[in-house]
Amino acid sequence: xxxxxxxxxxxxxxxxxxxxxxxxxxxxxxxxxxxxxxxxxxxxxxxxxxxxxxxxxxxxxxxxxxxxxxxxxxxxxxxxxxxxxxxxxxxxxxxxxxxxxxxxxxxxxxxxxxxxxxxxxxxxxxxxxxxxxxxxxxxxxxxxxxxxxxxxxxxxxxxxxxxxxxxxxxxxxxxxxxxxxxxxxxxxxxxxxxxxxxxxxxxxxxxxxxxxxxxxxxxxxxxxxxxxxxxxxxxxxxxxxxxxxxxxxxxxxxxxxxxxxxxxxxxxxxxxxxxxxxxxxxxxxxxxxxxxxxxxxxxxxxxxxxxxxxxxxxxxxxxxxxxxxxxxxxxxxxxxxx
Amino acid sequence: xxxxxxxxxxxxxxxxxxxxxxxxxxxxxxxxxxxxxxxxxxxxxxxxxxxxxxxxxxxxxxxxxxxxxxxxxxxxxxxxxxxxxxx
Numbered sequence: 001x002x003x004x005x006x007x008x009x010x011x012x013x014x015x016x017x018x019x020x021x022x023x024x025x026x027x028x029x030x031x032x033x034x035x036x037x038x039x040x041x042x043x044x045x046x047x048x049x050x051x052x053x054x055x056x057x058x059x060x061x062x063x064x065x066x067x068x069x070x071x072x073x074x075x076x077x078x079x080x081x082x083x084x085x086x087x088x089x090x091x092x093x094x095x096x097x098x099x100x101x102x103x104x105x106x107x108x109x110x111x112x113x114x115x116x117x118x119x120x121x122x123x124x125x126x127x128x129x130x131x132x133x134x135x136x137x138x139x140x141x142x143x144x145x146x147x148x149x150x151x152x153x154x155x156x157x158x159x160x161x162x163x164x165x166x167x168x169x170x171x172x173x174x175x176x177x178x179x180x181x182x183x184x185x186x187x188x189x190x191x192x193x194x195x196x197x198x199x200x201x202x203x204x205x206x207x208x209x210x211x212x213x214x215x216x217x218x219x220x221x222x223x224x225x226x227x228x229x230x231x232x233x234x235x236x237x238x239x240x241x242x243x244x245x246x247x248x249x250x251x252x253x254x255x256x257x258x259x260x261x262x263x264x265x266x267x268x269x270x271x272x273x274x275x276x277x278x279x280x281x282x283x284x285x286x287x288x289x290x291x292x293x294x295x296x297x298x299x300x301x302x303x304x305x306x307x308x309x310x311x312x313x314x315x316x317x318x319x320x321x322x323x324x325x326x327x328x329x330x331x332x333x334x335x336x337x338x
Numbered sequence: 339x340x341x342x343x344x345x346x347x348x349x350x351x352x353x354x355x356x357x358x359x360x361x362x363x364x365x366x367x368x369x370x371x372x373x374x375x376x377x378x379x380x381x382x383x384x385x386x387x388x389x390x391x392x393x394x395x396x397x398x399x400x401x402x403x404x405x406x407x408x409x410x411x412x413x414x415x416x417x418x419x420x421x422x423x424x425x
Contacts, residue, residue, distance in 0.1 A: 066351045070351065073346075077344070098405075100350055102371060117344075
C-alpha cells in the first residue's frame with residue numbers, strides 16, 4: 001500500500017460516493033491510499049480542515065487511516081499549518097480520538113475535533129488575558145460589521161446601556177468584502193464614545209471556517225442547522241465561560257437566512273450555558289432596516305453619498321477615503337453573501 | 339538549546355508517537371493525547387520532560403499524539419523533533 005497525493009478528483013469522488021460522502025469544492029490537497037492500483041482510502045484538506053476521510057471496509061483496522069492522517073498532517077505541517085480540524089459524524093468521534101484528535105464540541109449531527117497544536121481552552125484563555133478585561137459579568141455581541149453601520153452601533157449602544165461591561169467580538173475570518181483589520185478598526189472608531197465597550201478580534205473559534213464552515217456560503221440546508229448549533233455551543237462552553245459572559249445580544253435579521261438560522265441556534269443553545277439571549281429590533285431609517293448588506297448594495301450601485309444616513313461618521317469617512325477605493329471596486333464586482 | 343521553529347517527528351501509527359515541537363514563551367510545556375493516557379500519561383510526560391532536560395531545552399511546547407509508544411521510541415522521537423527545531 002502506498003499513499004500519494006492526487007489530482008484525479010473524479011476517481012476520489014466516486015470512491016467517496018460508496019460511503020455517502022461528497023468531496024467539498026474547497027479542498028486544496030487530496031491523498032489516496034492505493035493498493036493494486038485501487039483506491040482503498042482517502043482524505044483531503046481545505047486549508048486547515050481535514051475532510052472527505054474514508055477507508056474501504058476491507059482495509060479498516062490495518063493502519064490505513066493512521067498512515068493517511070500522518071501523511072496529511074506532515075504535508076500541512078510543512079506548509080506552516082500547525083493546527084488542524086476535523087468535522088465528522090458523531091459515530092466517528094472515537095476513531096479520531098484514538099488517532100490523537102481532541103473533541104471540541106458536538107451535537108447529534110456533527111462533531112468537531114482538533115489536532116496538531118490546536119487547543120481551544122488554551123487559545124481562549126490567551127484571548128482573555130490579552131483582552132486585559134476583568135472577571136466581572138459581561139454582555140457580548142459577535143459581529144462581522146462588513147462594514148460598520150448605525151444598525152450595529154444601535155445594537156452595541158443598547159447593550160452598553162443595559163450592562164456594566166460589553167465585549168464586541170469581530171469575526172476574524174477574512175472572507176468578507178471588507179478585510180478584517182478594516183472592519184475591526186471601523187468598529188473601534190465608531191464606538192470610541194462608549195467607555196464600557198471593548199472591541200476584540202473574534203479569534204479562531206467564533207464563526208471561523210473551522211467552527212462554522214457554512215456561514216460564508218448562502219445555503220439553507222441541514223448542515224446549516226448543525227453548524228450554527230455547534231458554533232453556539234463552542235461560544236457557550238469555552239468563550240462565555242472564560243470571559244464570564246452572561247448575556248448575548250443579537251439583532252433581528254430581516255435579510256440573511258444564514259444569520260437568521262444562527263440567531264435561532266443561539267436562542268436554543270445558549271440558555272443551556274446560563275446565557276440569556278436578547279433580541280433587539282433592528283434600527284429603522286425611513287422604514288428601512290439598517291444593515292451592512294443594505295449599505296453594500298448602495299455602494300454597489302455607486303451611491304456612496306447615500307450611505308451617509310446609515311453609517312457612523314467614521315465609516316463614511318473611510319468610504320470616501322483613498323483606502324476604500326479598492327474595496328468599493330471589489331463590492332461592485334461581487335455578489336458575495338458577506 | 340533554543341527551539342527556533344516548529345518541527346515534528348514520528349507517525350500516528352500504532353506503537354508510535356507523533357511529536358510536534360514549537361517555540362514557547364513560558365518554559366517547557368507538554369500537551370499530550372494518548373490512547374493510554376489514564377494508565378501511562380504521567381510516565382509519558384516524564385520521559386518527554388527528562389529528554390528536554392537532557393537536551394537543555396527550556397522553551398518548548400511539545401504536542402504529543404501517542405499511540406502506545408515505548409519509552410525508547412518516545413525519547414527518540416522527541417530528540418529528532420528537537421534537533422529539527424533548533425536548526
